[in-house]
Amino acid sequence: MIAKVCTYLADTNINILDISQTIVDGYFNMMAVVDVENSKKELDIVSVDLRDLGLQIGVDIHWQREEIFQRMHRL
Numbered sequence: 001m002i003a004k005v006c007t008y009l010a011d012t013n014i015n016i017l018d019i020s021q022t023i024v025d026g027y028f029n030m031m032a033v034v035d036v037e038n039s040k041k042e043l044d045i046v047s048v049d050l051r052d053l054g055l056q057i058g059v060d061i062h063w064q065r066e067e068i069f070q071r072m073h074r075l
């Protein structure tokens with residue numbers, strides 16, 4: 001699962017800056033901070049691709065932009 005996601009990101013020229021994994025209430029969680037500056041694809045396409053990849057491997061993949069977190073810190 002992790003290899004498939006990381007391979008997709010590498011193939012798309014998305015660089016993983018940080019990654020963490022944990023188990024919460026029996027559920028595997030992985031969070032990655034990535035640099036999309038050199039991405040070969042538009043971010044809307046990456047989002048669809050990751051959703052589809054998640055469906056293929058039996059997981060939910062949620063993709064969020066940094067701006068969401070920056071706005072949360074202003075509150």
